[in-house]
Amino acid sequence: MKPFLKIFLRSSAEVCRIKNEMILEIKDISKHFGGLAALSGLSFEIHSGEILGLIGPNGAGKTTLFNVISGFFPPTSGKVMFEGTDITGLRPDQIAQKGVVRTFQGVNLFKHRTVLENLIIAHHLQVKANFWELLFNNARAKSDEIAARKSSLDILGYMGLMGLKDELAQNLAHGHQRALGVAIAMAARPRLLLLDEPLTGMNAEESRQFLELIRGLQGRGITLMVVEHDMKAIMGLSHRIVVLNYGRKIAEGVPQEIRKNQEVIEAYLGSEGLI
């Protein structure tokens, strides 16, 4: 076993403490697209160190919320606070720099590059050299490149993609592409990672392994917010769950409470069995 993996296993075996402090606060967020209210008056918090599940029927506003938090859409009103500072209205790259990184629902990769190149580019925020130093490839640019490469290999090893590092991203199997998506986000060293339907298109075995990986990320001290349609998986994974319907929060609590919540069952009418 590689030493890196050992360290990870030890730390994830310890019960990672969920602190009572908030890492992200959603304060009265609304987002309107023309006449359509995708999100209305949404408020909740994410605690430092936890895995928060975000569920709701199709069109409930989960991905819109991700886009608002990560800066892809500015909210119509309301505030997003990260570690006590207001990040509302910042650009996606500025929010990533603060430590909030998201993945995408579909497969979103640098398709024509190899897996390793994808990861090296994703270390953008770790690059210390400025534009001119990069252009003329001076010592600092070179050492950045070596550091990015080393860290990329670490992450690939962790995500189980080491054997595929020289494959073009577009040639990977779907499950590996999803893993690469998360690996890319990891390279930006997030403190809060937003995963948008990470298990879509995976078979049972792939899902099981992937859930282990996600738990491992939490074990390494990354706070996670996960949108997922697989109810069994999200109930097993999350410490707490927030349920959205028509852009409003209809429930919030630990998985056992959510399972019994009448309003949640109604929202998923016809699919109670799933919960």
Added chain:
Amino acid sequence: MGKKRLGYLVVFVALLLFPAVTQDPYILNIAITTGIWTTSVWGVRLIMSTGQLTLGHAAYMAVGAYASTLLVMKAGLSFWLAFPLSGVISAFVALLIGYPTLRIKGVYFSIITFAFAEIVRLIIVHWTTFLGGFGGIANIPAPNPVFSIRFTGRVPYYYLILALSIVTYWIMVCMEKSRIGRIFSSIHESDTLAESIGINIMKYKMTAFCVGCFFAGLSGSFYAHYFNFTSPEFFTIWQSIYCLIFVLVGGAGSVLGPLLGSFFLTLVPELLRVAREYEPVVYAIILILVMFLLPGGLITLPARLLGQKKRN
């Protein structure tokens, strides 16, 4: 690596000694025209590498040409000061135009750059008193002598454009090889993913656009002083489209592509001795043939030939 360096050295010495072999003005003119084009076309390729297709590159050549002309003829500046300044002015104009337009993607950006190019051309056509109007500005002075080299024949111009092309090439290769080039192409491949990992995509798109237009400005300035004449006729939509055709025919995948495209497409109409009016037709036919037979451009021809040999 050693082989590559040796290759560079051989080509460099060959280009340096070229005027010693022939001083035929006709042949030198083809070489100089190739240099003017390729400097500009490298800029187009750089802008394309971020995923933005510009249809108005000639406008920035025009800005460079007229800026340099006016700085020399009206402000009395030396060519050697006006020349770099014209690049800076072009880059500055690109900054002003790029700020609102680079947010726009795909065909809309292309249409806006096209519209801007027409605006620039129309301003030149209609501002007769200051910019010479349709008739253009004649008698643009040659560059002042330096190191007792006088710009009388074509040879000094050849060396000047050679130096400019080499510097441009070198900067393009540096960009391509460094992280900067990879950032550009990552924006091209997925701008949302690039943003999500902390890349300020506007900053990098702007950098590519301004650097590309800087070289277009230098190229335009050289053009004006080489022909001693500038006119809006040189900077029509056709010139912008030619820039794109040169990239595609040469091959967008390599820095050498635009050079090959510029050389090949400067040479072909000369060899065919076609009238200027039929040039677009020739270019169109070549573009279609290349797109069908060699989608990667002429630069992929050697690899293609070798590959076929291996298969046989």
